[in-house]
Amino acid sequence: MNSPLPISGAMAPTANELSTIARVLYEHAGIVLAPGKASMVQSRLGKRLRALGLKDYESYIRLVTSDAGLDERREMISALTTNVTQFFRENHHFETLRKDALPPLLAKARAGGKVRIWSAGSSNGQEAFTIAMVLADMAQDLARLDIKILATDIDPRMVERGREALYDAATLNTIPQPMQRFISVEAGGVRIAPALRGIVSFNELNLHEKWPMKGRFDIIFCRNVVIYFSPEDQLKLWRRFESVLAPGGWLFVGHSERVPLDGGTALGTAGITTYRLPETVSPNGGPKWH
Template sequence: MTNMSPLPIGGTATPNEAELGTIARVLYEHAGIVLAPGKASMVQSRLGKRLRALGLKDYASYIKLVTSDAGQEERREMISALTTNVTNFFRENHHFETLRSTTLPPLLEKARAGKKVRIWSAGCSNGQEAFTIAMVLSDMAQDLAKLDIRILATDIDPRMVERGRESLYDVGALNSIPQAMQRFVKPEPGGVRVIEPLRQLVSFKELNLHQNWPMKGQFDIIFCRNVVIYFSPEDQLKLWRRFEAQLAPGGWLFVGHSERVPLDGNTALTTAGITTYRLPETAGLNGGPKWH
């Protein structure tokens, strides 16, 4: 008798407890994502496709691959398969209302004074969050093309990063874009595509938040929404601190509806709205990785 979970025709097997534990450990070690108990069927439905694509007969063989030195590329595929990507344009719209009313006006003036403005959409999924920010910016500033404003959009999932670069979305995406803002997308075969001026504002990069951040410079705005909830409490705290160190004085941090930054004695961040935080203008420049 064997402890392996075979993958029969149709791929209906589920990983056994030991295999699920190993998959969870690899996912955590390489992406910081905590695989909650009771996710065997989810793992089966998502990784079963990978086993069939690779011609592997069981989860033990797959685990042997992703834990080997030669399995680096398949580990990326595994993380991609097990990552939850839920997004839409103007999701949690109160954040974009804050951008329009409070956050962006002084930053636009800063840019018009010849200074740069940098925005980061961390855990950007397929790019709809970053392009929503770009839509709001473009709607507010007819002179946007003349200003030194850039948006960095990063995600751990290379497939999502590539979709963001393509910027082609199902026509159903229009349902979440206000009518007045639909001028920022155009119909194409297969859906709607973000217009070129907005695409030029956004740079898409693959980035694992739990590894080194190769960026230079600090950000005026960071969006990281509904991402940190998948991490352990200890890793969440580390990430909040790293985001704070990456903010410029007066910088803004927007988080997801289920997330809260602990406002204790170890942070200079203050509440600035619903799941919105800000550094004081007088905050000292922090160290850490930079991007420009």
């Protein structure tokens, strides 16, 4: 058994304890924790041990693997999840939205149709609100259109921050000047305008569990999320995304992520780390783009 926690911090988990923590994290979140992450676990979970008054990882593991440990498992996943985001990150994706993906979807919405966009693994909502800014910049009639953005994340703290829509003033550095009209400066930072908050809804969601959403999405963003999953789980997720994409739907992934084109999906490349489903199937069996 480990010695008691020092007042100033926590000891590193043993190899066996790290292995067990990694197993729990994978089973409940699908996240692969590399064996060399002991110092990261020490830094992040040490705080949880101190908050709970636990003296060793053995006690903590007993808690998170028990029936009574559901809430703390969520805390553990939250602590071990990496949340890195910013407005207009990987801006080429938003240029593709503006030039290629959104114009026909806006036309569909103006003709009475609905448009649904999903920001999966949205962290604190900056990605979802960036999409909303692009939409609002392109469509002055946005409030009259049936366009909704769903933002989901496994971390309940990030979901709450997204709902609050209040960000540090330093985030202005990544927002182009013309887009800053969609935010207001407050004492606590900068807040997204009500018109944009009205089209974005936030919900907690584990991508490896059942998805409660009904209907299909025209656009899915899932960037810098699957890099933490095993290759097998990555492929499963790509296929699940395909199953909820509308014909001609778009999938945007992170800069170091790739959808295998020979992996049994119908997705095809449509730009830098951008993929798209065909609208229809041509007579020769290949995709037909419109």
